[in-house]
Amino acid sequence: MNAVDGSDHYNKTSDEPPPSLLTIILDTNAHAWALLAPTLPLSAAIANLLVFINAHLAFNNSNKVAIIASHTQRAEFLYPIPSEDDSRQANGSTHNGAQNGLDGDMNMTDGNEANYAATADDANHYRPFRHIQTTLLSAMSKLYKTTSPESLTPTTSIAGALTLALTYINKQSIAFSTTTSSKTNADPLLAPSDPNSIQPATLNPRILILSVSGDLAHQYIPIMNTIFACQRLTIPIDICKIAGDSVFLQQASDATHGTYIALTHPRGLLQYLMLGFLPDQSSRKYLVPPTAVGVDFRAACFCHRKVVDVGFVCSICLSIFCSPPEGAVCLTCGTYLQLGEYGGKPAVVAKRKKKRKKGADE
């Protein structure tokens, strides 16, 4: 009957695939990009990335994208940027949107990284694409302008960027689910202590990290926290490892069932992006994703930030140490630890223990 009067036409709205939110974390460590400059300069990488973003947006009209810079010392949104973005300076002065747009235009004509693409032929440029392009480019140049030379360290604040990405995804998912169905709003109140009551995001979020630098051991705990949050929310973390090597990003993609690709030819970044990272969660079920074969599950010790494969773990706080701490007192929680636990097994280990003790005393 309904088929006859055609009313089911109005009920069928949820057939289309859910939009996916792609959050890109771009490692903007200037050191690493400078090293890469002969094969893949940053400008070329961004050009490739923009093509990739456009492809993602073209997939589905309601697809969304967010780009976060994981800079040497801080993490910052590159897109979307609120029109009155002065939270960093915290000086309370209010700029308006026009100012920001003007800023972008100026940078475009200045051409820091911007002169390779998008000159003035905007009439032939799909507007959302252009919007992202201008915003991203102006944000990038602003980011590098505000970077002081002394803050250039070889690290990158990937933990902050991941946390920002997660809070953004969370907010977008909430916004999405409230627009689609208003009743889900009450759910977290009904089941307060249920961690699963976080809505299974109908928005299809995923995180892509373009990583160029290694050495993240300083942020071990925050990174792990974000990994578990992703795992809980079933957000895959895809890693596009352009250069360097990092143990924890491998673990991140493995724990969240993301894709890990270490580029052998950085020059072909666009192809890697398009073939490896473009499919979203729902379409990956039908594809064979490229996965890392072996995963390095080593941990970082708390005392020297070394990556270890055999460690000593405090039974109280689970801190990992690369060797028994001095005086057998845990550096994190201050508990006196008995060292006898592992000495009791084979005689070989007992001898080893004496040696280590001597080493610790010196």
Next chain:
Amino acid sequence: MAESDDEYVQDISDEDIEAHQVTRGAGAGSRVTGQGSRGAGWEVTRTWENVVEGADGTISSTVEGLLEAGKRKRLLKDTTPLQRGIIRHLLLVLDLSNAMSDKDLRPTRYLLTLRYTINFITEFFEQNPISQLGIIGTRDGLALTISSLSGNPNDHISNIQKLHEQEPKGQPSLQNALDMARAALFHAPTHTTREVLILFGSLLSSDPGDIHATISALVSSHITVTIIGLAAQVAICLTLATRTNPSLPPSQTYNVALNEIHYRDLLMRATTPPTTPHSTTERSGVESSLLMMGFPSRIVDPSPTLCACHSRPTRGGYLCSRCSSKVCSLPTQCPACGLTLILSTHLARSYHHLFPLRNWREVTWARANESGQKVCFGCQAPFPERPASLRRQSTSGAQNHVRMSLATPRSQPHPPKAVHTSTASKDGVSESGRYECENCGRFFCIDCDVFAHEVVHNCPGCQSREGILTSGTGKGVGQTEVVVEEMTGETAS
């Protein structure tokens, strides 16, 4: 300090339940009185009085405020870093007796218990990845092992699912179940906790001998018993809970579920690792020790090889970091050299218990104006503008802009009591919709506040501000202190 703070958490969750519990509020009045934060017990249920028309004649602002209060209330937990027993041995005792077929909890106590138990198992291993869980049932005056002590959640879940085919019958026997639990926990190492959690639906226990002797034996072997009752308080359960947990108030160890949600809350509370009292060394023989553990890497062989644990040919596996024998799954002990092998991700999952994120404080309009942050730092959502009606009163708001939230533990020059009675905020809700991290001074919206504290356990601002990385580069042992300070919320040097 640790214990009183812990009790405070308990109060919050109880009150939360009372808010849902309209009809039985008077009956449960004894719980509510003495908490004192909201007046007498019967007043708690008069929720309609909280709804006040806003300036525009609607109640939408109040409703939003209440929603935010509900979100926020769960958050104001104690964030003091505590010693917790993270490596746990827990035996779950399920009552499978006649009494479980009652339908006062929907659909029946039995089915609800099974369903919640499955959730409990998942959540337990989420929170305590290197802990062991075992399940014991009691029916027909007997205790039976449903699932033996192990660290694999899937085994437990499949064993619980088998129970769906059976019916609850007979009488339970607490003594038999406790004796069996004691035997199972006998081999638990001293650095772990030994816990028994009983879900008890009956009002009686049919025992073969003197249960008090069993309780004494439990006390002497340092086993703690917590009980969730489903019907009413039973004297022997109370005795059992108080005697095996001498340092904890009975309200934390023996509770009767009022309804399904309360039942679930009580059960899920047991997934959080228990705090270890500070006088831990003499108490209960819990000794801390340094464990040697291996963090093996996963390998995939081109051709199948035998694993050391089952002697089955497998391609994937983990190589022991000491002797390179191959095991199929983690966590486990290396069959060849006895090294404990574990995924570092298992360990890291517990770190947020150890380094909790501090509560963020509410931001008054005066403070919000002063700082000029217009969007939430986490999600870029714009903050609400200051309503015009409030602009006049800015002077009165200015004096309490340093108001702190409830449980900020140290380095508080301002007395929290006096501060909290101010009119600008109630129930920890920020009047300006902003919440400030004291460390990095960034403002966040309520959604990010809840999300950061409940799920990520990171502060987006602190993780992405200047200087967090420089303090730690290339230093030696002293650097750990820096990290610890970061995590516990002191400002880094």
